[in-house]
Amino acid sequence: MAKPRTKPKYTATDSRILQELIQGLYEKKPLSGEDGLITKLLKTAYEAALDGEAEVHIADTKIEEGGNRRNGVSKKLVKSGYGTFELQTPRDRNSSFDPTIVKKRQTGLTEEIDNKVLALYGLGASYEDIAKYVSDMYGLTISDAAISAITDKLLEKITEWRSRPLDAVYPIIFMDAMYFKVRENGAVATKVMYNIMGINRGGYKDILGCYFCESEGASFWLGVLNDLKARGVQDIMIACIDGLKGFPDAIAASFPKTEGQLCVVHQIRNSFKMVPSKYQKQFITDLKTVYTAASKEVAEANLLTISEKWGKYHMALKGWHDNWDKLSTYFTFSPAIRKLIYTTNPIEGFHRPIRKYTKTKGAFTSENALLKLTYCAINQITSKWSMPIANWADAISELDLCFPNRI
Secondary structure (H helix, E strand, C coil): CCCCCCCCCCCCCCHHHHHHHHHHHHCCCCCCCCCCHHHHHHHHHHHHHHHHHHHHHHHHHHHHCCCCCEEEEEEEEEEECCCEEEEEEEEECCCCCCCCCCCCCCCEECHHHHHHHHHHHHCCCCHHHHHHHHHHHHCCCCCHHHHHHHHCCHHHHHHHHHCCCCCCEEEEEEEEEEEEEEEECCEEEEEEEEEEEEECCCCCEEEEEEEEECCCCHHHHHHHHHHHHHCCCCEEEEEEECCCCCHHHHHHHHCCCCEEEECHHHHHHHHHCCCCHHHHHHHHHHHHHHHCCCCHHHHHHHHHHHHHHCHHHCHHHHHHHHCHHHHCHHHHCCHHHHHHHCCCHHHHHHHHHHHHHHCCCCCECCHHHHHHHHHHHHHHHHCCCCCCCCCHHHHHHHHHHHCCCCC
């Protein structure tokens, strides 16, 4: 049976309502809040829509259910994006009216507020700042628990993001750690989160994953690398890392053809600490002849020379000798690629803005709270990565020659 066309008792375009709205604008009354003009307009519009739904339902059920009619209204407070208002919902004698625009037990029309909360949270705003904003803009009081419940909607997106398919080949990846304070079992603990940045064949950067580490070692890294493989990664040319314990063994097992490059900048910093301040300027000048040498052979010769000169401070150069194979990988390539891979600075540059988003947190309430905020920060940062890295066309051509039939 076709539903009869009905006209609500009042509509949003009713001349009286429009006159009240226009008068309110001239009187500079607030738009939002309990007595806001838009709040009143929403109340009128929703009640008109509910009235229309009720008329259609009663018309349909008069015959089908042996007679039906209106039976007053029920009242409830509804929270909207502009303020709280009392909503009157029509009732019917048979209690069979089930409105669709505002459900029977629904007390919120707050999708806009949820979106605002998520946007502010993603910008690193504290719960206190978010609550103040919602109060000022919408006249609503929102608790920390409510904010947390809203932001928990991110967890499903985070799970999807962390398991999304990846490219088959990444010419270069970078890995580095970030340290955060997280409350756990009533105490504050340090959590280590490793981020992996990849440069794909088009030269675009992307964050491939975030991994929490309880105890760094070969088994942990094997799990990380196997996760990358499960998501579609088949080959990696160069992995730039900062002395990750157990990583060389793990990468050899998962991606045996991958070349490892230890961060030269971190090695320089470590060496710098082992030399008295009065000699540091001269020491760094000598050390520069090693890491800026024209070739690996020249670098090795210069390393031996300065090792003899600075023998008294042999600990400053011990790391260079012990890790030379992984520190010197970049000498295989032209200066353009050397500049790109000799340091983990690209991913450290990514970490710096994350710190801006998380600096308001002394300690996160949970690992999920940490993950939610860093995910928001990652989205904000990576949305600006719209261009390939500089001179990538030359770099990818050279990498194709160095790693034939793999790019």
